[in-house]
Amino acid sequence: MSRIPDRLVECVPNFSEGRRQEVIDQIVEAIRSVPQVWILDVESDWDHNRSVVTCVGEPEAALEAMYRAIAKAAELINLEEHRGEHPRIGATDVVPFVPLRGVTMEEAVELARRLGQRVGEELGIPVYLYEAAATRPDRENLANIRRGEYEGLKEAIKTDPDREPDFGPRELGPAGATVIGAREFLIAFNVYLNTDDVKIAKRIARAVRHSSGGLRYVKALGMLVGGQAQVSMNLTNFKKTPIFRVVELIRREAARYGCTITHTELVGLTPLKAMLDVAQWYLQLDGFNESQVLERRLEEVLQNEE
Amino acid sequence: MSRIPDRLVECVPNFSEGRRQEVIDQIVEAIRSVPQVWILDVESDWDHNRSVVTCVGEPEAALEAMYRAIAKAAELINLEEHRGEHPRIGATDVVPFVPLRGVTMEEAVELARRLGQRVGEELGIPVYLYEAAATRPDRENLANIRRGEYEGLKEAIKTDPDREPDFGPRELGPAGATVIGAREFLIAFNVYLNTDDVKIAKRIARAVRHSSGGLRYVKALGMLVGGQAQVSMNLTNFKKTPIFRVVELIRREAARYGCTITHTELVGLTPLKAMLDVAQWYLQLDGFNESQVLERRLEEVLQNEE
Numbered sequence: 278m279s280r281i282p283d284r285l286v287e288c289v290p291n292f293s294e295g296r297r298q299e300v301i302d303q304i305v306e307a308i309r310s311v312p313q314v315w316i317l318d319v320e321s322d323w324d325h326n327r328s329v330v331t332c333v334g335e336p337e338a339a340l341e342a343m344y345r346a347i348a349k350a351a352e353l354i355n356l357e358e359h360r361g362e363h364p365r366i367g368a369t370d371v372v373p374f375v376p377l378r379g380v381t382m383e384e385a386v387e388l389a390r391r392l393g394q395r396v397g398e399e400l401g402i403p404v405y406l407y408e409a410a411a412t413r414p415d416r417e418n419l420a421n422i423r424r425g426e427y428e429g430l431k432e433a434i435k436t437d438p439d440r441e442p443d444f445g446p447r448e449l450g451p452a453g454a455t456v457i458g459a460r461e462f463l464i465a466f467n468v469y470l471n472t473d474d475v476k477i478a479k480r481i482a483r484a485v486r487h488s489s490g491g492l493r494y495v496k497a498l499g500m501l502v503g504g505q506a507q508v509s510m511n512l513t514n515f516k517k518t519p520i521f522r523v524v525e526l527i528r529r530e531a532a533r534y535g536c537t538i539t540h541t542e543l544v545g546l547t548p549l550k551a552m553l554d555v556a557q558w559y560l561q562l563d564g565f566n567e568s569q570v571l572e573r574r575l576e577e578v579l580q581n582e583e
Numbered sequence: 584m585s586r587i588p589d590r591l592v593e594c595v596p597n598f599s600e601g602r603r604q605e606v607i608d609q610i611v612e613a614i615r616s617v618p619q620v621w622i623l624d625v626e627s628d629w630d631h632n633r634s635v636v637t638c639v640g641e642p643e644a645a646l647e648a649m650y651r652a653i654a655k656a657a658e659l660i661n662l663e664e665h666r667g668e669h670p671r672i673g674a675t676d677v678v679p680f681v682p683l684r685g686v687t688m689e690e691a692v693e694l695a696r697r698l699g700q701r702v703g704e705e706l707g708i709p710v711y712l713y714e715a716a717a718t719r720p721d722r723e724n725l726a727n728i729r730r731g732e733y734e735g736l737k738e739a740i741k742t743d744p745d746r747e748p749d750f751g752p753r754e755l756g757p758a759g760a761t762v763i764g765a766r767e768f769l770i771a772f773n774v775y776l777n778t779d780d781v782k783i784a785k786r787i788a789r790a791v792r793h794s795s796g797g798l799r800y801v802k803a804l805g806m807l808v809g810g811q812a813q814v815s816m817n818l819t820n821f822k823k824t825p826i827f828r829v830v831e832l833i834r835r836e837a838a839r840y841g842c843t844i845t846h847t848e849l850v851g852l853t854p855l856k857a858m859l860d861v862a863q864w865y866l867q868l869d870g871f872n873e874s875q876v877l878e879r880r881l882e883e884v885l886q887n888e889e
Contacts, residue, residue: 281587281881315884317877333881377877462877524866540869546877549855555862560830563846571623571683571768571852575587575639578621 282313282335283580284379286388287462288343291370292328292350293359293453295321300353301328307349313338317546326361327370331546336380340388343372343457347396351452356427364420366427367453371419373408374459377548385459386410393457397444400452403434404444407458412443419456427453461494464512464551465544466520468527469505470536478506481530485523486510492526494518505539515551521558588619589886590685592645592694593768597676598634598656599665599759601627606659607634613655619644623852632667633676637852642686646694649678653702657758662733670726672733673759677725679714680765683854691765692716699763703750706758709740710750713764718749725762733759767800770818770857771850772826774833775811776842784812787836791829792816798832800824811845821857827864 290308294300301321309316314334321328334342347369354368372392374385389410397404411417425433431449433440441447442454470478478499483489485508486497494514500507508527512518528538550567557565567573596614600606607627615622620640627634640648653675660674678698680691695716703710717723731739737755739746747753748760776784784805789795791814792803800820806813814833818824834844856873863871873879 281878281885287877315881315888317880317884333877520866538867540867543868543871543875546875546880549876549878552862552876553858555866556858559865560826560861561844561846562849565849569849569852570855570858571593571639572587572855574623574852575621578623579587582621 281576284335285333285377286336286339286380286385287331287333287375287377288339288372289332289375289463290330290343290346290372291365292330292346292354293326293356293361293365293368293370294350294354295323295326295328295361303353304328304346304349305330307345308332308342310345311338311342314342322363324361325363326359327363327365333377336384336388339374340392343392344395347372347402347455348400351400351402351450355451356449356453357451359427364423364426365453366423366430367402367455369452369455370423371407371456372458374410374457375462376459377462382409382459382461389457389459393444396455396457397442397446400445401450402445402452403442403447403449403454405454405456406443407456408460410458415439416443419458422456430454461514461516462548462551464515464520464547466510466512466523467502467542467544468508468510468524469502469539469541470507470531471539472506472534472536473501473504475499475501475506477531477534477536478508480534481527482508482510484530485526492518492523495523506536515548515554519554519558520551521555587882588641590641591639591683592642592686592691593637593639593681593683594645594649594678595638595681595769596636596649596652596678597671598636598652598660599632599662599667599671599674599676600656600660601629601632601634601667609659610634610652610655611636613651614638614648616651617644617648620648628669630667631669632665633669633671639683642690642694645680646698649698650701653678653708653761654706657706657708657756661757662755662759663757665733670729670732671759672729672736673708673761675758675761676729677713677762678764680716680763681768682765683768688715688765688767695763695765699750702761702763703748703752706751707756708751708758709748709753709755709760711760711762712749713762714766716764721745725764728762736760767820767822768854768857770821770826770853772816772818772829773808773848773850774814774816774830775808775845775847776813776837777845778812778840778842779807779810781805781807781812783837783840783842784814786840787833788814788816790836791832798824798829801829812842821854821860825860825864826857827861 318331350368376385393404482497482499485491496511622638624637656674682691699710788803788805791797802817
């Protein structure tokens, strides 16, 4: 028997430790210690020296779990000694809240702000709010907040008014600073082409991505993977820029170069809704609603029973 | 909080009463009285004088619920007085078991046989096993078993060796006989064309349906609905004849007549897997597995917790 709560957020905290397993374990354990929070995935990367935890939970429980994880990471990770390829400014580098079910983006933003305040005040760690939780436009983009990394921010936080944190002291300790925010679910999605010409993948990436004139919620790069051209993407809002539209646009652009799609690849997880939207669009299934999915209907009946 | 059992079957019992609400209510109540069985839908049709209940449950619970419903229907419905447009031979006319999750077709067949034996022996109602549970090829098809209806079967059951029931007496009481069996999930799916020429829908139906040379698990009719040509279908095994293949074949046949699909329609429920298969195929999403759907992954984590 399984129990899925009616209100769910996803959290994807990034920690600046990808090598010492005992440290990663203790941070994960801090998350796991909160009831109604479930860990779906832990990915550690040696070169990046970074771990990404994917978990979901009831909103209040998720907030508590993130607080405990940030406290534990601050205790165990010293940024003065941290080396890794991935840009970072803190022991807990980033914590996004993602509304999944029965939770609005506004509520996710509120969770981010409350967590930020608590981390700033109780742990003395500077906190920057980002994306939907950002308090100023130049903090919507994570890369902006992280520029100069820990080493550069150490000085800048004291002197540069643009780097003043949203919560906590204007001073970095060995735990660095933490970026906390709210965003939509991020789908990592790759499309493979029947060519080994990476230039074509790069051109298509330029055509479909937002930054160079393409679709609003697409980040894309062209690369060569196993000798095959690949358009590698982050889809940052599948509700507004759905997967099927991205695939069909790539298919058309590829045809322009005499190419076609051999297959695609979903890296990690996707919300059910993103897949149902794809099925509905290709089938032209007007009037479809999720309650027509037997498993969903059953969940509803079970919820009404209580 | 919702709880979805690990082992689930669907039952879609058909009762020969679509007019007297108090009778329908009592039958539904008999099903509802069994824990771990949930009613998803009740459809009653006045002209057919027939009700179809869609429910799911744990296998043993579903068997018990069907037994109680059959007993209740036998008590309240008298086939001597029943009139309706839909062919029928019993108060409880048909009971299919459909394996949904953690249950094989063999187990669904076993449930059908056990229910049939109990209904025959304890209630004295003749039972015919059909589809995957059939004991002879001429009983795989429900229409064969039902030919002559209640009125015709009354005599034939006594005299025709081919009409001897699998369980119960060779004699019909006022509750008639019941057909019990196991089958795959049935998806009712309609495709609309941009024409008012019903002949085109009829031609396409002939092209795609099994009986006239088309796809193995498709039943199809061409009709006119609200002035628009429609291919109306039952997809009787979406695992072997998936929805996307049916739609794409219809799309191609329609093009032959200079037509196209305006939209499609799902009548009632579909298993999640049928929709995921559609998304995976159109996206060419090789290597996709259901655990990549966040909600599915969460269910697995919850199950492992226990």
